Amino acid sequence: MSSQRPRFTSTCSRFTLAAWLFAGAVGCGGLDAEPSVQAEPELGQSELGLTQVTGFGSNPGNLAMYRHVPTGVAANAPLVVVLHGCTQNATGMELSGWTAAANVYKFYVVYPQQASGNNATSCFNWFEPGDIARGSGEALSIKQMVDAMKAAYSIDASRVYVVGFSAGGYMAPALLSVYPDVFSAGAINAGGPYKCATSMNAAFSCMSPGTDKTPAAWGDLARSGYAGYTGPRPPVSIWYGTSDFTVRPMNGTEAMEQWTNVHGIDQTPDTTETVSGFPHKVYRDGAGRALVETWEITGMGHAVAFDAQYNFPGSTTACGSTGAYVTDANICAVYHQAKFFGLTGGGGEPSGDTTPPTVNVTSPASGTTVSGAVKVVVSASDAVGVARVELLVDGSPVATASSAPYEFTWNSQGVGNGAHTLGARAYDAAGNQATDSDTSVTVNNTGTPTPTTATFTSIAAEDGYLKANADGSAAVLGTLTNLALGRGTDGKYNRSFVSFDTSSLPDGATVTRAYLTVSYSSGSGDAWSTPAGNTVVIDVKAGTFNAASTEVTDWAAAADATAVASIDKFASGAKASADFSGAGLASINRTGRTQLRLRFSLEQTATQYLFVKDSTNAVLTVVYTP
Template sequence: MSGRSTRRFSSFTSSRGMRFAALLLTTAAGCGPLEAGAPEEQSAPSASDVAQVESELTQVTGFGTNPGNLLMYRHVPASMPASAPLVVVLHGCTQTAAAMENTGWTAAANVYKFYVVYAQQQSGNNSSSCFNWFEPGDIARGAGEALSLKQMVDAMKSAYSIDSTRVFITGFSGGGYMVPVMLATYPDVFSAGAVNAGGPYKCATSMNEAFTCMSPGIDKTPTAWGDLVRGAYSGYTGARPRVSIWHGTSDFTVKNSNATEAMEQWTNVHGIDQTADFTETVAGFPHKEYRNSAGTTLVETYDLTGMGHAVAIDPQYSFPGSTSVCGATGSYLSDVNLCASYYQAKFFGLTGGGGGTGDTTPPTVNLTAPANGATVSGSVTLTASASDAVGVTRVEFYVDGALAGSDSAAPYELAWSSTSVANGSHSLSAKAFDAAGNSATDADTSVTVSNSGTSTPVTVSFTSVAADDGYIKANSDGSLPALGTLTGLALGRGTDAKFNRSFLSFDTSGLPDGATITRAYLTVAYSSGSGDPWASPAGNTLVLDVKTGTFNAAATETADWGVAANASAVASIPKFTLGTTNSADFASAGLVAINKTGKTQLRLRFTQDQAATAYLFVQDGANAKLTVVYTP
């Protein structure tokens, strides 16, 4: 072990250091410490996952003095042109270089023809294999890990024909914090960078500060943040790198306040203000751009609503002109139907040439029905026409700016219930996406909702009554089940071979006695999970039962497992692995069972027992909502 490795390892041998190592592990892992009694979650990619992708990487040794003692891997696509770009990819804690291929960068490189360097930390330098983004000796120009990463770029330039003006860097979590290190210390090397679940440069310069930096975050003025970057390479007067910032709004490991601070830092570095010059929604997620006076986007942010600590992927998306898809599901990768590697490559300017289609032309889209100015009522079919030279992948429909649904095949249609909004004027729009990720919006339609002959519908949401919520583990052998004790509510089958059902209570006594309930649905939030309970056995479905009142007079009890409901399987809940989702609308029997004079209790269950260990945890309390639409 080198002297440097010995120094790094010994810094984690104290109890405080070991605690920090555990924290850094969860920083990349995307999950906090396990709740008591919870099935154990995967904390790293499986050996088969790593072996599957590692074949595309070649290790490079002797790439410089390597003072940071890092490992270097490269990916070189076939038939590379002269003066090709280079992207450096940095993993998170507990991860490897090979694991980061599942974020889609190798697939993108094969299509768009750019080189990729995957850097890898060694456990001898950091016991959780985190890049040392908080160590002063590793985040300064000409020293430590920062210099090692720069030497990897130099080695690639010596070996291949690389355009020095098109060198980029992206990273996740600990690697996400290391990206601004490289942009600040080597602005003469990197033209742009992408930060996934990271934070601003010099958010921490010690182990203690790193705790606070990750959560709850550190607040500085934009100028103070900018000064830290300017001080990293004093006297530098050249162009500064552009920055793309991606963060899940439900990231409780690295709080998303880090994204705001990073935006403030880099807008200040570029001499622009902190007010977005362009705002749109991409695949349902807010996207903001901060531009200079010439209209060039220098900083952009993606707020990944409901996503935790992870990299956004979309395995259903194929890179243009190929069968390669954007990433593969696995540890710390969230399938949110948004391909971060594609949009970051697009921000870098890599998608307009090379071996891909070079398509930068957005599709055409037109909301054809209902007509602008029309008066509508009841169920309304929203219809759009869309076309594109490469191909339209989906059309999203919006009502008053809120996503109502989407259709992925022509004719593009969506059934919308106008009773879900009040009578009066409402705006409708359609947004089309093509296979290259370009999008276009038609937002010039306004309709008047008039549900004549009935009173104006009223929508009300009830939050879960946490004291009455709970879950029951029913023994597979028929013996007495036991009550669950976790904050999250379990569904499926855990490692103890017991089957789980959960109960959510809502005080619906605020509904008028004479109200006619026309619609109801449940909103639940993902907490954690393991395996795929929907697919074990095949065709398994998550449904809910409704009880007028509660399944038992007291709080959740073991006998509730077998109590008859007033209405069974009134709605299903689609498969989801992060954020929140809505159930289908309740069947008529479920609407009748909603209690207007007291509590309404819902029992969530899978229709079939799991053939293997698989479970889902959902949140209760304020994170579970029953929405009821009624006419007085």
């Protein structure tokens, strides 16, 4: 006798169509005979790009298994399990883009498929206790599919991931909870927390309006999936449409609370940004590892987001196709989820690694007494590359450097005499971060000369912007009143120049601090988001890059100091840069012009630009002692 779960085939007139959509026919009628079980995996029919695999285990959930194997997959490759929603099937979920992504990034994909005999509208039974418990039901069937793939192919057991939409978006966290030893990370699309419901009636309340529990209560439910487990828990990416009236957005919030609690971190995001126009939040641990992220797709209903205009980097493969519950929202969810899993390294975009960089303040030594201008030296390294380093004073960032050597001139007169902590925070290209904050210094500025602050407004006649070709060939001279940064509609990259007469500085002055303030004028798109980790940086020239007025050759002229400070993202008002690095301070001209070149650190991949105001709206602030 098979251990498979019997199939339910009768319908129940007392349930509405909506009830069938999400709850199915469990417990509503007679039983069919139990199907036989094959001992070994066998290949069955092919649906589009998928091949059915039968006999993959005892299959107690009575599910179908489809798999996709790209050409050229290397040994020890990852595996992604993709779970469809109600009224969908395996080929319906292919439209979201996972098969296309697998062909580019070379990983295996398994598409479990629900049978209508289990659920009248082919929903995974995410609310049935027997289907979401370790070692039973549909959860075990899906785990057996993973085991079958490991037996048939060279798969890295530490890189197995699960993604789900709707009913699959509730089944995915169930698998993460009951099999944290199998799945390394997961993504929830229009789903919710594990054990949000354990009955049919509770499922409706869970989906709409949602079920509110404390983070600790949700975390306990997830941990109960595998009681006694002490190993690592999987990171989770959570996606929801703000206009989803089937699975309310509250489910995304509750899922975030569940998985942040599981990881022992708080519910305050460590990174808040806008990507392709949509809010993105990242929750990290003390080592800077991204463990939970949320994406709010504003205006989208009950669907998986894709982008019809997006091609996976390095290929002409588009991200998904329009279909039932697959919506063109101008953002490729599959790409961002694959990146979160670490699958996109080598695909032409920053690696999705989760290993933070190393960082350490090497000078001054802990216990040193300092005064006046203090040179702070930081060492930072990362296997992929350090994107930037921030200098921290008493835990707050005061300066940023985008390239090595990471050296800062800190004006200790900005704090009171006494004990203070110096630290540094390093970011890599994937957004991972690490912090060092164990350097204690004593500030003693008794008798130190009081610094002088001078401000300079830019010379409008000498300000300007240049549009350089992407291939580095001849630039075009810009004539706009405001200064342009980013990529224009013609595919060329805008770089801007602001010029200051700093000759009033005393010749022997020691410059201890400098920063640039600019004002927002207008923009198009999110020029900071593509590529990820982008920032505006400043190059400095003591004198002029070429002539006093802007010239075509200025865009490529050598600077005396490059990337001396960065300007964080802003979309209104005025914004001050970080303090200039030591090299930047040394390049401020005390006898004539000081010119600054503004540019994005990374070139945009689409039309995205920023306009800032010049003349009196661009201010260089210099702090010095005679």
